[in-house]
Amino acid sequence: MPRTPVDVRRAELIAATLRVVSARGLGAASIRTIVAEAGMSLASFHYAFSSRDELLDTLIADVLEKEERAVLPEQLSGKELSELLEEGLLGYFDHLRTDPQYELAMLELTQFALRTRPRMAEAQYAEYARIAGASLELAATHTGCRWTLPVPDAAKMLVAFTDGLTLGWLVDRDDEAARTMIHAIAQSLAALAVPVAPGGAAR
Incomplete structure (x- = not known):
């Protein structure tokens, strides 16, 4: 065999x-x-x-890779910043709804890491922030905007919003409420950006 x-x-x-x-x-x-x-x-x-630790590290990397693919909109051009942000969040939400066990496991792993392997939790959230920051920069670039606060700070806000969205949906499985929250998150984040004039200055 x-x-x-x-x-x-x-x-x-x-x-x-x-x-x-x-x-x-x-x-x-x-x-x-x-x-x-x-x-x-x-x-x-x-x-x-x-070891089991190597398996858990690989599992986290696998889930993060799937999440990163999920948040990238298929079409970037011709859209406003809030639309791109909402599409990215809806992509993540579709991933969450399709495979909730992934996010349940990630929440469990975070709690475990905070108690026993803090650096694992730090690395996990650093990767969340990297994915969020890359998504925010991509959305701003394709809509001719710039962020009015440092991108790492905006990325932390997006991660915090997404954490709340994830936990809330895992508890109540209310798709309509989640989509309403996603729209509000996208609008709130987009308000933190300004258009860039042709010369590069904010308008």
Whole structure:
């Protein structure tokens, strides 16, 4: 029987970890529980990952990559800043609605990291801020605007808004309320930018 490629095993173990963590919490996600969920042996786990910490780090990177793809609008030109921001947030919301277990697991991992591996939580939120900042800069560039406060500060605001949106929706699963909040967030953020004149100065 041919050996399963390591990248396939890693993907299956990440998926199994997400199911375990989102359903039962990180405390239940021992290596034995994860491999049982994945239908693998312990040897298969250690063929793919050196430790549970490496698996968790890879899981976080995988989720963040999916989130970054989700927030990029398909069409950038011909839109106002608030429209691009709203489209990006709606893209994230579609990702949340489609795979809520991802965000449940990320919330669980953040709580775990704050108690036991603070640097992991710091790295996680630094990556959130990077994605938010890149999205804000992209939206401003394509709409001829500039932010009136430092982009890292605006990015932290966007991350905080998104945290609230995520937790609120996971609790009540109210799609209409979430979309109303997304519209308000986009409008509020867009108000922090000003148009740039042809010479480069704010109008």
